[in-house]
Amino acid sequence: MSAELAGRLALVTGAGRGIGEAVAAALVEQGARVLATDLTADGVKALADTYGDRITPRALDVTDADAVEALVDDTERTLGPVDIAVNVAGVLRGSHVVDLTDQDWAATFAVNTDGVFHVSRAAARRMAQRGHGSIVTVASNAAGIPRSGMAAYAASKAAAVMFTKCLGLEVAASGVRCNTVCPGSTLTDMQRALWAPGDEAASARRVIEGDPATYRTGIPLGRIADPADIADAVVFLASDRARHITLHDLYVDGGATLRA
Numbered sequence: 001m002s003a004e005l006a007g008r009l010a011l012v013t014g015a016g017r018g019i020g021e022a023v024a025a026a027l028v029e030q031g032a033r034v035l036a037t038d039l040t041a042d043g044v045k046a047l048a049d050t051y052g053d054r055i056t057p058r059a060l061d062v063t064d065a066d067a068v069e070a071l072v073d074d075t076e077r078t079l080g081p082v083d084i085a086v087n088v089a090g091v092l093r094g095s096h097v098v099d100l101t102d103q104d105w106a107a108t109f110a111v112n113t114d115g116v117f118h119v120s121r122a123a124a125r126r127m128a129q130r131g132h133g134s135i136v137t138v139a140s141n142a143a144g145i146p147r148s149g150m151a152a153y154a155a156s157k158a159a160a161v162m163f164t165k166c167l168g169l170e171v172a173a174s175g176v177r178c179n180t181v182c183p184g185s186t187l188t189d190m191q192r193a194l195w196a197p198g199d200e201a202a203s204a205r206r207v208i209e210g211d212p213a214t215y216r217t218g219i220p221l222g223r224i225a226d227p228a229d230i231a232d233a234v235v236f237l238a239s240d241r242a243r244h245i246t247l248h249d250l251y252v253d254g255g256a257t258l259r260a
Contacts, residue, residue: 004239006031011075011082013062013119014089016043019138019186022227023086026235028054032084035075037062039089062089062115072122081130084238085123087116087137087160092153105152112156113163120167120178128174134238135178137164138230141253143182148214157182161249168247177246179237184253186225221254 010027014020016038024036024044028051036044037060044057056079060071075082091111093104120135127133142150143157161180168178210218233252236242251259 004030004241005084005235008032008083009035009075009080010084010086010238011035011037011072011119011123012086012088013037013060013115014087014138015047016040018088019183019227019230020086020088021047022231023088023138023234024055025051026228026231027084027086027238030235030239033079035071035079035082037071037089062087062118063110065114065118068118068122072126076126082123082126083133085119085127085133085135086234086238087119087135087164089115090138090140090157092150094149094153095151096149097151100152108152109156109159112153113159116160117163120164124167124171124176124178127176128171131175133176134242135164135167135176136234136237137161137178137180138234139164139180139182139249141182141184141251141257144249144251144259145257147216165247165249172246177237177242179242179246179248179250181230181233181237182249182251182253183225183230184219184251184256186227186230217256217258219254219256220258223254225252225254 010032012020012024012034015024015036024034024047027034033054035056036047037058038044041057041059048055048057061067093108116137123135137160139161140157142154143161147154164178164180208219210216230252233250
């Protein structure tokens with residue numbers, strides 16, 4: 001086990017599956033202890049079964065500001081100061097705007113934007129007082145390029161990116177770094193939910209090749225990301241190797257957004 005993050009405590013939201021699970025595992029493998037949270041504790045308990053006392057599983061609804069503050073308070077009393085906070089919890093409710101309900105819009109922002117605010121605020125308050133810390137928000141390449149049928153998701157992720165940058169500007173003088181990782185299509189349950197049932201191979205091929213009918217470019221590298229690809233980027237930004245990086249957007253999408 002690497003000692004790169006030895007002695008550090010990380011809070012990860014959305015750790016029950018997909019990218020969040022991969023991030024929690026990658027942090028542990030780099031020596032950190034991880035407070036792994038999700039809406040229910042079932043998924044994160046499986047992480048604890050794998051990694052033992054390196055993982056502390058907790059249920060957390062990131063939309064509940066009081067619950068977030070209470071959890072961070074309790075964590076710092078019982079486990080120690082939070083050195084790293086990673087916002088991964090997210091939801092996607094796809095719909096064209098003319099059919100998008102107020103409820104789906106509000107629910108998307110409640111998790112993807114408000115949740116990032118609640119967790120980052122709680123972590124930044126304490127990190128700034130101590131003079132060090134790293135906050136990483138996992139957003140999406142949809143934050144930087146329009147996606148048909150994903151207006152609520154894209155807008156919520158764009159808001160989370162700009163919030164994280166503004167926070168980073170405010171706490172930079174206190175030694176706290178704030179960055180975002182913007183994945184493209186990644187092989188998770190959220191991605192599979194967008195595909196036709198029983199047609200995973202063909203659906204994956206369409207994502208890789210692109211879809212001119214929806215103005216969507218393909219993936220130049222020719223593969224859909226694994227959650228571990230995103231986790232590696234998060235761990236890098238959380239580590240001292242990225243000690244001079246803040247307010248940065250790291251796109252991990254195989255070139256899909258064609259960004260310069």
